[in-house]
Amino acid sequence: TEWLMKEWVSPVYAFFNLMPKIIEISGRRAHEFKCQVKSCKATVRCFLDKRDARLTSNMRKHVRSCWGEEVLQSADDAKDADEVRKNIVGSVLRNGSITTSFERKGKGKVTYSHRQHTRAETKCFQSLMKTGRLEYYLPSPLTISRDVRLVFARTHQHIAKMTREYDGKLNFTTDGWSSPNHRAFIAVSAHFEHKGKYLSLPLDIIEVPKV
Numbered sequence: 001t002e003w004l005m006k007e008w009v010s011p012v013y014a015f016f017n018l019m020p021k022i023i024e025i026s027g028r029r030a031h032e033f034k035c036q037v038k039s040c041k042a043t044v045r046c047f048l049d050k051r052d053a054r055l056t057s058n059m060r061k062h063v064r065s066c067w068g069e070e071v072l073q074s075a076d077d078a079k080d081a082d083e084v085r086k087n088i089v090g091s092v093l094r095n096g097s098i099t100t101s102f103e104r105k106g107k108g109k110v111t112y113s114h115r116q117h118t119r120a121e122t123k124c125f126q127s128l129m130k131t132g133r134l135e136y137y138l139p140s141p142l143t144i145s146r147d148v149r150l151v152f153a154r155t156h157q158h159i160a161k162m163t164r165e166y167d168g169k170l171n172f173t174t175d176g177w178s179s180p181n182h183r184a185f186i187a188v189s190a191h192f193e194h195k196g197k198y199l200s201l202p203l204d205i206i207e208v209p210k211v
Contacts, residue, residue, distance in 0.1 A: 011075040012059045014084035015067060016044070033059065036089060040066055068131050159201055166192060176208070184208035 016033040023032050023045070030047040044058050063072050075084045129138060139147075163170060171191040178184050188203045 009080045010056050011078050011081050011084040012056045012063055012072075014075065014081040014089050015063045016059065020046075035062065035066060037066060042066065068128060070128055071131060159203070162194075163190060163192075166194075168192060172203075 013033075015036055017036060020031040020033045023030055025045075028047055028049055030045045033044045033046070035042050035044075042062055044062055046055075046058075060072065063075075071088065074088055078084045078088065129136075169192070173189050173191065174186055175189075176184065176186045185205055185207055187205045189200055190203055191198070191200045193199070
């Protein structure tokens with residue numbers, strides 16, 4: 001193993017434990033590399049009896065899915081695995097900072113765009129948000145949309161029941177305004193006292209049709 005380690009200079013090796021396990025499967029020996037992320041249980045096996053034993057395609061595939069495309073690209077710009085292990089992997093595991101990961105020698109500071117992500121950029125955005133927090137789960141837009149509708153429906157039922165059973169006077173107010181794209185809206189709110197506290201609840205927002 002030690003003589004093979006001298007050839008493990010590809011930056012992608014830095015994302016795995018320095019010393020792999022030596023395992024044997026069906027009489028075949030292999031190196032089993034463990035990802036450095038504590039919450040990640042994935043391993044990558046490299047069988048020693050194959051011509052492509054030193055290829056890193058499976059390693060790169062795992063790093064891309066676990067660490068993110070941006071981090072992998074930053075590693076490719078580094079000199080070797082030692083530089084990646086020190087400046088990128090260590091920084092991400094220690095404090096989740098991606099600044100070091102995106103530094104490019106001779107290309108100035110990192111700049112960020114505030115425009116809305118396109119569909120093609122969604123996967124890259126998710127990888128960026130999980131950098132340094134790989135155990136986090138990011139719900140899909142479909143899941144968020146479903147949950148928002150569910151919360152709205154339950155809140156609507158709760159407010160309807162509260163106002164119907166309220167033993168007292170309800171005060172209603174309306175307000176109208178125009179959005180920057182010249183669309184007019186009217187909001188309706190209810191105001192009342194509940195258990196000694198003043199409550200103001202928005203009931204609905206209606207778009208005013210064109211006259």
